[in-house]
Amino acid sequence: xxxxxxxxxxxxxxxxxxxxxxxxxxxxxxxxxxxxxxxxxxxxxxxxxxxxxxxxxxxxxxxxxxxxxxxxxxxxxxxxxxxxxxxxxxxxxxxxxxxxxxxxxxxxxxxxxxxxxxxxxxxxxxxxxxxxxxxxxxxxxxxxxxxxxxxxxxxxxxxxxxxxxxxxxxxxxxxxxxxxxxxxxxxxxxxxxxxxxxxxxxxxxxxxxxxxxxxxxxxxxxxxxxxxxxxxxxxxxxxxxxxxxxxxxxxxxxxxxxxxxxx
Amino acid sequence: xxxxxxxxxxxxxxxxxxxxxxxxxxxxxxxxxxxxxxxxxxxxxxxxxxxxxxxxxxxxxxxxxxxxxxxxxxxxxxxxxxxxxxxxxxxxxxxxxxxxxxxxxxxxxxxxxxxxxxxxxxxxxxxxxxxxxxxxxxxxxxxxxxxxxxxxxxxxxxxxxxxxxxxxxxxxxxxxxxxxxxxxxxxxxxxxxxxxxxxxxxxxxxxxxxxxxxxxxxxxxxxxxxxxxxxxxxxxxxxxxxxxxxxxxxxxxxxxxxxxxxxxxxxxxxxxxxxxxxxxxxxxxxxxxxxxxxxxxxxxxxxxxxxxxxxxxxxxxxxxxxxxxxxxx
Numbered sequence: 133x134x135x136x137x138x139x140x141x142x143x144x145x146x147x148x149x150x151x152x153x154x155x156x157x158x159x160x161x162x163x164x165x166x167x168x169x170x171x172x173x174x175x176x177x178x179x180x181x182x183x184x185x186x187x188x189x190x191x192x193x194x195x196x197x198x199x200x201x202x203x204x205x206x207x208x209x210x211x212x213x214x215x216x217x218x219x220x221x222x223x224x225x226x227x228x229x230x231x232x233x234x235x236x237x238x239x240x241x242x243x244x245x246x247x248x249x250x251x252x253x254x255x256x257x258x259x260x261x262x263x264x265x266x267x268x269x270x271x272x273x274x275x276x277x278x279x280x281x282x283x284x285x286x287x288x289x290x291x292x293x294x295x296x297x298x299x300x301x302x303x304x305x306x307x308x309x310x311x312x313x314x315x316x317x318x319x320x321x322x323x324x325x326x327x328x329x330x331x332x333x334x335x336x337x338x339x340x341x342x343x344x345x346x347x348x349x350x351x352x353x354x355x356x357x358x359x360x361x362x363x364x365x366x367x368x369x370x371x372x373x374x375x376x377x378x379x380x381x382x383x384x385x386x387x388x389x390x391x392x393x394x395x
Numbered sequence: 396x397x398x399x400x401x402x403x404x405x406x407x408x409x410x411x412x413x414x415x416x417x418x419x420x421x422x423x424x425x426x427x428x429x430x431x432x433x434x435x436x437x438x439x440x441x442x443x444x445x446x447x448x449x450x451x452x453x454x455x456x457x458x459x460x461x462x463x464x465x466x467x468x469x470x471x472x473x474x475x476x477x478x479x480x481x482x483x484x485x486x487x488x489x490x491x492x493x494x495x496x497x498x499x500x501x502x503x504x505x506x507x508x509x510x511x512x513x514x515x516x517x518x519x520x521x522x523x524x525x526x527x528x529x530x531x532x533x534x535x536x537x538x539x540x541x542x543x544x545x546x547x548x549x550x551x552x553x554x555x556x557x558x559x560x561x562x563x564x565x566x567x568x569x570x571x572x573x574x575x576x577x578x579x580x581x582x583x584x585x586x587x588x589x590x591x592x593x594x595x596x597x598x599x600x601x602x603x604x605x606x607x608x609x610x611x612x613x614x615x616x617x618x619x620x621x622x623x624x625x626x627x628x629x630x631x632x633x634x635x636x637x638x639x640x641x642x643x644x645x646x647x648x649x650x651x652x653x654x655x656x657x658x659x660x661x662x663x664x665x666x667x668x669x670x671x672x673x674x675x676x677x678x679x680x681x682x683x684x685x686x687x688x689x690x691x692x693x694x695x696x697x698x699x700x701x702x703x704x705x706x707x708x709x710x711x712x713x714x715x716x717x718x719x720x721x722x723x724x
Contacts, residue, residue: 231673233673261440261441261612261673261674262440262612262653262656262657263440263652263653263656263669263670263673263674264670264673265656265657265658266656266657266658266667266668266669266670267669267670267671269658269667270666270667270669273666288585288586290660291657291658291659291660292658294658294659294660294663295658295664295667315663318660318663328587329586329587330660331590332586332587332589332590333586333615333660334589334590334613334615334616334618334619335615335618335659335660335661336614336615336617336618336642336654336657336659337618337642337661338618338619338638338639338642339639340618340661342619346587346590346591346594347587347591350555350557350558350588351555351585
C-alpha cells in the first residue's frame with residue numbers, strides 16, 4: 133500500500149497507473165499522479181491536523197497539486213462536504229468538534245477533493261464504532277456508484293471485505309496467495325491460509341458450525357521468510373515440495389487464482 | 396458449560412466522573428450477575444461505560460475524577476464498595492483480576508517476563524525465589540507458551556503480540572482468581588491469533604471454573620464464547636439474556652439495529668441498514684430512553700420517561716417500552 137502511494141521505493145517491480153510506472157514520474161506528471169491517487173487512513177484522530185479548520189484541510193489537498201483559485205477551492209470544498217453527508221457549516225469547524233465517524237467523512241472529503249481515480253482505503257472503518265461503521269461503508273458504496281472511482285481496500289475483517297470489495301486478494305508474508313472475485317472467494321476459498329482465515333473469523337451466530345481449523349504458531353518474520361511456500365511451517369496440508377518450491381499462481385476457477393501446490 | 400453459584404453481582408451500580416465539562420454518568424444503574432464457570436459478554440460501543448464498569452468492579456476508577464456514588468459490587472456475596480484500598484489490594488489479582496486490551500502497555504518493557512510473573516506471584520505468596528520461579532514457569536505452561544523456561548528470560552519486546560497477551564493472561568490467572576474480567580483482550584491481535592487466545596480462555600475456564608466478564612463490541616466473539624450477553628448503551632444495560640436467545644430474538648431496538656448493521660461473513664448483502672446519528676454525550680443525557688433520538692419506534696413516552704425493564708423470555712430482559720406490550724412468544 134505504501135508502495136502504491138509512492139511513500140516507499142520498491143526493490144524491484146513496478147507500479148503502473150494508467151499504464152505508466154509511477155516511480156518514473158516527476159514534475160507535473162508526478163503532481164498529476166498525486167491528484168489521481170488519494171488515501172484514507174485507519175485512524176481519523178491522527179489523520180487530520182487538529183489546528184486546521186476542516187475547510188482548509190480539504191482545500192489543501194486540492195491546491196497543493198493544481199493551480200486553483202480560492203473561489204474554486206471553496207466551491208469544491210462545499211461540494212465534497214455535501215457528498216460525504218456533512219453540513220455546509222462543518223467546513224468552519226475544527227476536527228476535535230467531530231466524532232470518529234464524522235472525522236472519517238472529513239478524511240474522505242479531502243481525498244475526494246481532487247477528483248481522484250483511485251482511493252486507497254487503509255482499514256477505513258476498523259477504528260469506528262459498530263453502529264457507525266455501516267454509515268461509512270454505505271457512504272463508500274454510494275460515492276463509487278455516483279462517480280468513476282476505484283478503491284483499493286486494505287482490511288482484515290472478512291465481512292467488511294465481502295460488503296465492499298468486488299475482487300479480493302489474500303496476502304501472507306508479503307505475497308498474494310489467493311486472488312479472486314469476492315463472490316467466488318467466499319463461495320469456495322482454496323488456499324489453506326485463506327481457509328484458516330475464514331475458520332478464524334467469528335460469525336455473529338451462536339449456532340454457526342465450529343470448523344476448528346485453529347492455526348498453530350504465529351506469522352514468521354518477513355526479514356527471513358520460510359523457504360518455498362512461506363506458509364508451509366503452519367500449513368496442515370504441507371507436503372515435501374512445499375518447503376522447497378515456491379508455488380506459482382494457478383487459475384482454479386474463472387478469474388480465481390491460487391498459489392498452492394494442492395491445486 | 397453448566398453454571399454454578401453467582402460469584403459476581405452488581406446491584407444498581409452508579410459511577411460518576413467529574414470532568415471540566417460536567418459530571419459524566421459513566422455507569423448509571425448497572426445490575427448484572429456472573430456465575431461460576433460462566434461467561435457474560437458485556438457488549439457496547441466505545442464510551443458506553445463498559446470499561447468504566449470493569450474499573451469500578453476492581454475499584455480502579457481514574458482518580459480523583461472517578462467515584463462510585465451508589466450500588467453494590469458483590470464478590471462471592473461480599474460488597475467491595477466499602478473496602479479500603481489496603482483490603483482491595485488483597486482481593487485484586489487473587490480473587491478477581493483483569494486482562495486489558497493492549498498487551499504492549501500491560502507489561503513493563505524494562506523487566507523480563509519471568510521477573511514480572513514472579514512479582515505478581517509474590518504479592519499473594521511467600522516462598523523462596525526458586526520456588527516462585529518454578530511457579531512462574533508452570534503459569535506460562537498453563538497458557539500454552541512453548542519452552543517456558545527459556546521464555547521467562549525474555550523481555551516483552553522479544554515476544555509477538557499474541558505471546559505477550561498470553562503472558563498477561565498467565566499473570567491474571569496466577570492468583571488463581573474466581574472472577575476474570577477480560578476487556579477486549581483480542582482487539583490488538585491478528586484474527587488467527589484471536590481464535591487461539593479465545594480457545595485458551597475457554598480452556599482455562601473449564602479447568603478453573605472461573606466466572607468471566609468478557610467486554611467486547613464484537614458480536615462474533617460473543618456468539619463464540621459467551622453464555623449470556625448484556626448490551627450496554629449510554630451507561631445502562633438495555634438488554635440481557637442467554638446468547639442463543641438474544642441472537643435469535645433481540646428485543647431492544649438498539650440490539651436489533653446493531654445486529655442488522657454488522658456486515659456478515661456468511662451472506663452477501665447489497666445494503667446494510669445503518670443506525671443514524673451517534674450515541675449521546677454522557678454528561679448531557681436525554682431524560683427518557685437514551686436510544687430514543689436514534690430509534691425508529693420512539694414515541695412521546697420514550698422521549699419523556701426512561702423505560703422500565705421487562706422480562707421478555709427466560710432470563711431475557713429488555714429496557715424498552717415496546718417490550719411491555721408485546722410478549723416474547
